[in-house]
Amino acid sequence: MSIADRVRVKDVKVLSDDWYLLKKTVFEYRRNDGEWQVQSRETYDRGNGATILLYDPTRRTVVLVKQFRYPAFVSGYDDFLIETPAGLLDNASPEERIRAETEEETGFRVRDVRRVFEAFMSPGAVTERIYFFVGRYEPSDRISDGGGHEGEGEDIEVLEVGIDEALAMVADGRICDAKTIMLLQYAALHLFR
């Protein structure tokens, strides 16, 4: 049996269809006890995304990006956010997208990338699934400054940080972005010994 057999959509209202899409859906859900219950949920659809940890196991470093994030700012965070490079898929495959995005944001040309897991980041409200990658780099792989698209408002600083320092930044809160914490912990477990 599929979950689809337990959901009957009754009504879908588009609340906002601007940069991304916000809908309110009324549906019936069949509970574990067999009762059908009417529920209403808002879903915010920005498509799916991809993110990558570039790591150099020889020099024990990783590449991160630092940028202004308005939603974090309005949530009371008065600093730039330090993150792994990431981007929305925009109909491309996750691997295709992460290669292009890494180059745009960091200036590093990526060689081999490896998909390590995928995750819903906020499944109570946001439809987005993020595909997580890791890839090795060397200093000579840097072919431009990166920085993102100025015309789209991107103003990205590229950081190269030692893995131990990056993990210390997670511990003391200087890194507080979920995808970044997930990839750094993956790196501590599997990429750096």
Ligand SMILES: Nc1nc2c(ncn2[C@@H]2O[C@H](COP(=O)(O)OP(=O)(O)O[C@H]3O[C@H](CO)[C@@H](O)[C@H](O)[C@@H]3O)[C@@H](O)[C@H]2O)c(=O)[nH]1
């Ligand atoms: N005009 C306008 N531009 C927007 C809006 N929202 C985003 N943008 C612009 O759309 C572009 C999206 O850039 P990407 O690099 O593709 O995405 P991202 O913002 O880095 O998002 C990545 O990280 C997010 C946070 O972790 C992820 O949620 C997302 O999936 C992705 O991985 C950026 O230039 C951003 O400024 C908006 O409401 N209005």
Ligand SMILES: [Mg+2]
């Ligand atoms: Mg981005």
